[in-house]
Amino acid sequence: MTNELIPQIAKVVAVRKETPDVKTFTIRGEKGLPFTYMPGQCAMVSLPSVGEAMFSITSSPTQADMEFSIKRVGLLTEALHKLAPGQAVGVRGPYGNGFPVEMLKGKDLLFIGGGIGLAPLRSLINYCLDNRADYGQVDIIYGARSPQDLVFTDELFERWPKIEGVQVRTTVDVGDETWNGPVGVVTKLLEELNPDPQGRIAITCGPPIMIKFVLLTLAKLGYSDDQIITTLEKRMKCGIGKCGRCNIGGKYICVDGPVFTLAQLRELPDEL
Amino acid sequence: MKAIAKTALPDLFAALKGRVYVPVREGKGYGFALWQGQDWPADYQNTIVPPKQILFPQTEDLYTFRVEGEDITIDPAAPPEEPSFIFGLRPCDYRAIELLDLVFRQGPYLDASYSKRRDNTFLMVLGCKEGLPTCFCTSFGLEPAFAPGADWNMWDLGEILVVEPGTDKGKELLEGLGLFREATEEEKSQVEKLREEAKATITLHAPTEGITELLQENFDHPLWDEVARKCLECGACTYLCPTCHCYDMQSSSVLGQGRRFRCWDSCMYCNYTLMAGGHNPRPSKRERVRNRFLHKLQYYPENQGEFGCVGCGRCLQHCPVHMDISRFMAQAKEVMAK
Known part of the structure; x- marks a missing residue:
């Protein structure tokens, strides 16, 4: 029996600076993609001497490579931000x-993201846009603190708005001289x-407020509670529903989530 | 049923091929340790640290690693191949291992090292003759002197130990050892008597009926504030609990070389759920105490269909401020709205 807690080694092949505190890392395993996945799923990324944490996979499975967009907030993310292409990581x-994705087929989709909360949504957005015929109108509303805090600007301003049936609206809390939106x-x-x-189904992710x-x-x-979908984060260690800490009530966010409808969340105790 | 003279136990332990764990005196109490020729203890009732530590060690290496320049190499640790024998665990602790099985050996993922150890371990249960004042196993449907499903059930009749195998591998093991004789009819009836009499010695009772449903409806009840107030958050209850399975994963390394290990953790600790951004979903001990009790009494029943408490009484016995789950259950029944 293989031990699920032992990572495989992958290489960082590209690092893209999104904002002053967010970088997107492209990683590749020995045989290419470390593993197959679906939009909204997560992975444990580690630097053995520093630590390991759960991150949403921001790339879509329709893309060739696996990407993680990571905000610098703590010890591990600080160390990850120092990585250059060629460096090995655990995953x-x-x-x-x-x-x-099956339930969403044939529906119009409304994405509402805030800050780094666009990272998990981006996986689904690109998945739906790469399977364009399966999904209806796609509206994307995205906000960040300031223009320099906007992530995935190429897609927000160039790629996505050019696709038929896609509308992107972006806002910032505080503008600057470069911003006329x-x-x-x-x-x-x-x-x-x-x-x-x-x-229509609304899918949202961002800061709790x-x-x-x-x-x-x-x-x-x-919108009714079962038309609203969100994805949660919690502190996690094992990722496989054994180590305890990510529970809300009896649900483990690592295996039962992280994606829930609002209707499902209302069934859980208020311990977000 | 078979019987063996207690004076022959060293021969039995020597004949078992593998690691033999027995209760040994440790300070004021007992703990399970490898048998190294010591005598069988005369008076132990239960160990302070439960035998779960043999299947789910307090710390356990996952892998060693080496970081060299851009490269990382990982060398997975392997649990021992050698069989283990836990000789003399109590029925409550046996039941607790069955409950750990539901967590570690069920669901979309199996715990590899627990499963490996579990497959290689014989569980030889010794029935209790007499409960402690803190024992309330009968509240959870357990019998103090019998553990259904254990590899062996054993009863101490003074000079003689009587053994009844409960699994195929337990039967095979017993038959392969030439050290036993058939138990006499007299001994068999003494076992029956011991089992009956043991039940009456469990005097602490916790009301389990309907408790899960009651707690589901009372997540925000003020009783939680009252119950949590005196907790010191020392975590002793969780470390000594035979069903607590939470763990942390950490690394230790020097100059890029080190090991990654997992170790027991406690939901009573303030940084257990603390996230890197500073948010903590269980910010005060009210939420943490509530999580521990609800895990045993509500979440375990919801997920595994069984209570996550076996009434071993360790958390009552060893809590420095006398937090008491059995008393909490009685209070909840009294004050929480239906």
Whole structure:
């Protein structure tokens, strides 16, 4: 029996600076992709002397390479940010349920992301856009603190808006001289856009305070709890539902999640 | 049923091919340790640290690693191939291992090293003649002097130990050892008597009926504040609990060479759920105490269909401020709304 807690070794093949504190790492195993995965699934990335943590896989399985977009917030992410192409890292996975790509087929999709919260959504966005015929209208609303904190700018401003049936709206909390787009919170854009809930699923990820107000706005716009999907994060060690800490009530976020509908979350104790 | 004179136990231990773990005196109490010729203890009731540590060691290496320039090499650690014999574990601790099996050997992932150890371990249960004042195993449907499903059940009749195998591998082992004789009818009836009498010695009772449903409805009940107030968050309850399975994973290294290991962790600790960004979903001991009790009484039943407590009483006995899950259950029944 192989021990799931032991990572395989992969190489960083590219590092892209997204913002002052977010970098996207492309990693490749000995035989290419370290493992197959679905949008919304996660992986444990490690530097053996420093530590290991769970990250959402930000690439889509329709892409050739695996990517992680990682914000510098602690010890491990600080060390990861120092990596250059060629450096080895540990990786194991995929973990978690991922987004319900089958259930979403034929639906219009409304993505609402904030800050680094766009990282897990990007996997699903690109998956849906690479399987364009399976999904309806795609609306993307994204907000960050400032123009320099916007991640995936090539896709936000170049690639995605050019695809038929895709609309991208981006806002920042505070603008600067380079910014001539909307200023304000994502819920403001959401109310302006007012996407019809009929046949549409909203998928949101971002800081807890953003999620809180997005949920209130979606409810106001007529979205039911099972039309709203989000993806959670918790401190994790094993990733396989044994080590304990990532539970909300009886659910382990690493195996039962990280993706839940709002209806499912309402069944759980309030311990987000 | 077979019988062996207790004076012949050293011959039995010597005949068992593998690591033999027996209870040994350790300070004021007992603990399981490798048999190295010592005498069988006369008076132990239960060990302080449960025998889960033999299947799920307090610290266990996962792999060693070496970082050299850009490269990392990893060398996985392997659990021992040699069989182990846990001789004299109590029925509550046997049941606790069955509950650990539900976590480590079920679900989408198996725990590789636990499973390997478990497959190679014989569980030889010794029935309790008398419970401690903190024992409440009967509340969870256990019998103090019998563990259904164990490889061996054993009973101490003074000079004689009577053994009944409960599994095929237990039977095979017993038959392969020439040290036993058939138990007499007299001994068999003494075993029956011992089993009956042991039940009456368990005097602490915790109300289990409907407790899961009650707790599901009372996540925010003020009783949680009251119960948590005196907790010191020392974590003794979780380390001594035979069913607690939470672990941490850490590395230790010098100049790029080191090992990655896992070790027992405790949901009572403040940084257990603390995230790198600073958010903590269980920020105070109210949430942490609640998580421990609910894990045993609500989440385990929801996920595994069984209570996660076996009533061994260690957390009552060793808590420095007398936190008491059995008392909590009684209080909950009294004050929580249905």
